[in-house]
Amino acid sequence: MTGLDAFVGDLADQLVTCVCLVIDQDACEVTLCSAGHLPVIVLPPDGPARRLPAPVGVPLGVNDACGGGMPFEEATRPLPPGSTLVLYTDGLVERPGTDIEARIGLLTHALDGVPKDALADAESLDRAASRLIRTLIPDTAVHDDDATLLMITVPAREGTVLVREGKAPRA
8 A cells, every 4th residue: 555655646636545455265354454445344144234344544645755654554354255345436425415424324234235145146246236326326317426336245165055144054
């Protein structure tokens, strides 16, 4: 993140938010580093959607190009196989006259309404993403900000049985 910060710092009048993720499927964890970006949301296979806690640094381009400024911190969190990570831009959740925290809460709550089996393949993820965008931006004709939604489902390991909705698999 420090290298990206130096790059953006060399550009005139630029301020950029960014989040970097490294997913380690073998260790069942994700490492995050945020430069002023909105929180990543995780939808685990066996529970409700929630924000993934991570330290948030200053946006890229804020720190002094000579090396002074706030350091970027990273955090590693557990990531159960079958989890879906949700990343998005402020254009999806920010509206004039609304509380952005409430809008992030709306996105998180809307994710809970997505059936877990609707996150199993690319086509299903596309449909779920389209439905979430329509929930947050009902009238795209009057929406004047860019909006991006990225959903990544971490595959379950082979041989792993995921138990959903409290029901055990039958033998």
